[in-house]
Amino acid sequence: MVVQAQTRWQRARVVELADVADGVRRIVVEPEYPEHAAPGTHIDVETGNGTRRVRSYSVVRSEGRGRRLTLSVQLSPTSRGGSAAMHRLRVGDELTVTGPLQSFPLAVGATRYVLVAGGIGVTALVAMASALRRRGADYELVLVGRSRAVMAYLDDLVAEHGDRVRVHVDDEGTSLAVDDLVAGIAQAPASAATELYMCGPIGLMDAIARSWDEHDLPTTNLRFETFGSSGRHPAEEFLVRLPQLDREITVAPDTSILDALEAAGVDTLSECRKGECGLCLAKVVGATGTIDHRDVFLSESQKEHSNSLCLCVSRAVAAGSGPNQHAVISLHLT
């Protein structure tokens, strides 16, 4: 349950390869320092020769306390590095990887669990479904895909979970009706104690989240992986003014306000540094351009009013398009 944040880079050897669906390859690796990968964990893999490009892949299966980890990679047609490189791997090749990282933990104690997998998102849910079966939990596995041929692990999952699996295939005319699914959960007896875990295309996840809200289901029961929110706008350089201190500080695209303030020797408070705790909150006293909040501490309406922001993740973008026109926000620090 504890979200791990620490791991070490290590070598991992490819020991098995197999195609498990059109364009999806199963890759089994043996890491140098085995560590059991709980359901919901992923490992980061360095792809692209020596460039520090990192891709995250869910651990589909962990055997022998992490001695063998199964990943599955979908070849993206436009891939220049990541998935194409992973598909070029041969048995015996070595990769640079992290140990298992947990950002999608499976809770204990919900009365009912619904897992919704769209496309390759199934990789994050295979181990969860097995864990729920072993625990004797009440669960349902909803598999969504364009066609059976591209749905990885479909047969294995049906064999393992029997009639707990519901399959929705677009080209068979059985597409998932998101609202029916969520309405069904809302009407069932244990609705307030049902957790839904989802992984899949952003469109599917957005639709589920909207429906979840409309049916007044508890927000905390909707679970999905947060690999760090990416914001509404691409990161760009902007300026922060601190009238209190009579200073102006530039925030580069690859740094945060918090980092920039710290580097400039300004005293700040912070803890999570990922927009959750609200400890770094600052008052916004003026802004040109748009604030891209990127935190989960402020509510939607608080973000609309933009009276405050989280120094650790929030940014600003210029309103117009003119070159060298940087956004400027004036902040009052606590």
Next chain:
Amino acid sequence: MTLTSPPPAETAPPPTAAAKIFNYPRNAWYVAAWDHEVTGKRPLARTIAGVPLALWRNSEGRAVALADACWHRLAPLSKGKILGDELQCPYHGLRYNATGRCTGMPAQETINPSAVVPSYPVVERYRYVWVWVGDPDLADPTTVPDMYQMDDPAWAGDGETIHADCNYQLVLDNLMDLTHEEFVHSSSIGQEELSEAEFDVTHEGNTVTVTRWMRDITPPPFWLKNMRDKFPGFEGKVDRWQIITFEAPSTIRIDVGVAKAGTGAPEGDRSQGVNGYVMNTITPETDRTCHYFWAFMRNYCLNSQTITTQLRQGVRGVFGEDEDMLRAQQRAIEANPEHEFYSLNIDAGGMWVRQILERMLAAEGRPSSAPALGQGV
């Protein structure tokens, strides 16, 4: 010792030395409480296998085990309030649901998604609330040890909990070898024939069974009374049995009884006797303390509360004698750290138990000896 002999290589105990402070497996179901102790009114604080828990029931009546430390500043949730389906921290009011997720934070419009306390798998069975504090993905409810007599209509009785000041394995040793009855329980169930009678030890998978029959003996006071409950005015000799069955990690059921001598009980006809089951399940609390849940179940005079009460009181007296012995034993172990355990023939049952526990610990990658006092894990 002579100066010419080479110094002993390392002072590690010989390979046969038995661990004195025995580690407990974590990947196992342990009884945390009797069902009635866990309520929707106020949480119960109890440490199970080293993990402090807050146990409570939600509005559906489902038992929940959360870590007894708030995510925020670690205040004990067991001192908090149950509000329907949520447990509220007594300090700053954070609320948690049955999965341990925070569902309410004071003074802010959102909830930090990282605010979670561990929730542990719970199963209610045999009048007990069982919890699993190890890897939750291995918590298979079908592996709860069998204690079916606790809620089978053919059996009646009840029991109590002893908070024992000793390592849990000392209690297992105590129950796996009942020759101690002759010395510890001489006034109630002890008799000379116990240490004279032959016994059989068998083991299979996660279980160990010790069987002992004493034929044609005079019933000790406890058993004479029970015989007279069923056969008023009974006099004479009996055949007495004790069949001890251990199921890992720490449940021991003892099939006990006496029947009129020579009426065929050893061959399977127990109709001329009385039969009880001493139900024991021992939950490690810390390395040096445990919760010892026991009950005495019988299959005769089912509707008599008098007999239920008399048996409970009788067994309480007997187990009180064990409790004193176990506490004294634990103290002597602590006071004599250089001394080892040595075994007798009568320890065969207990030694098989150790072997099973060692196997479970090895599978978790842990040694069989708990760390010495003052040393961290």
